[in-house]
Amino acid sequence: MDDRITIGQLRLNGVNTAQSRKTIHSESKSGVESFKEVLDRNVLNFSHHAEVRMKQRGITLKPEILTKIGNAIDDAAAKGAKDSLILYRDIAMIVNVPSRTVVTALDGNSLKGNVFTQIDSAVIVS
Template sequence: MADMNMDILRIRSQKPVFPAHPVRSGNVSTAVESPAFANLFDEAKNRVAFSEHAKARMEARHIDFSEEDLTKLDATVGKMAEKGAKEALILLNDVALVVSIKNRTVITAMDGKNAKDNIFTNIDSAAIV
C-alpha cells in the first residue's frame, strides 16, 4: 500500500510534457471544414446533456431512453428554445424531466410513479411528448 501511495505521489509531482516546438501536420483546416465533421459537430452541439444529478436519478429509478426518445427530446428542447422557454417540464414516455432549455441540460428525471403528487416549481414551460 505504501509503495502505491509513493507511486501516486511521484506521478502527481511530474510536470506536464509539452512539445518543444509547435506540431504541424498537413492541412488541418480541410479536416475541420469537411461536411462530415460539420454535421457531427452540429449534432453534438444540439444534443441535450444530462447533469450528474439527472444521471444518478435515472440510474436509481431505472430510466432508459432509446435513440428515438433522445431525438424527440432534442427536437422538443429546440422548439421550446425557439419559443423563448428557459426552464421546462417535459413529459416523455411516462418520465418527467426538468430541463434547462438555455443550457440544453436535463436537471432531474423521475418516472411517473415518483412524479405523482409532486409540485414542480421554477419552470416557465411544459411539453408532453
C-alpha cells in the first residue's frame, strides 16, 4: 500500500466524468433518488420563529428525539398531512410536513389552554 493517489489521478474506469454526471442526473429523473433528495427528505428544518420560541422556552432536543420526530413527520406525510401537531412528552410542535419545517414549539407550561388551529393531523411520539 505504498501507492498514493493524487488529485486528478482517480478516474471512473475510463468513464468520461461529464457523461457520468449526465447519467446520474438522468437516473434521478427516472425514479432513483439523488443524494440531495434523500438528504432533503430526512432533514428537519426549524423556522426562525420556532428557534426563538425554543430558546425562550428552554426546549432542547437530542439527536435521538429529532430522529423520532423525523419519523413522525414521515408517518404524517404518508397519510397526506400538510400541517401537523407533533406531541412529544411535554413538547408540542406545529410542523409543515411537505417542507419538514417546525413552525413553532411549545413546552408544557405554554400548552395549557391553547387551541391549535389550521392543522390537519396530530402525531403523538412515544
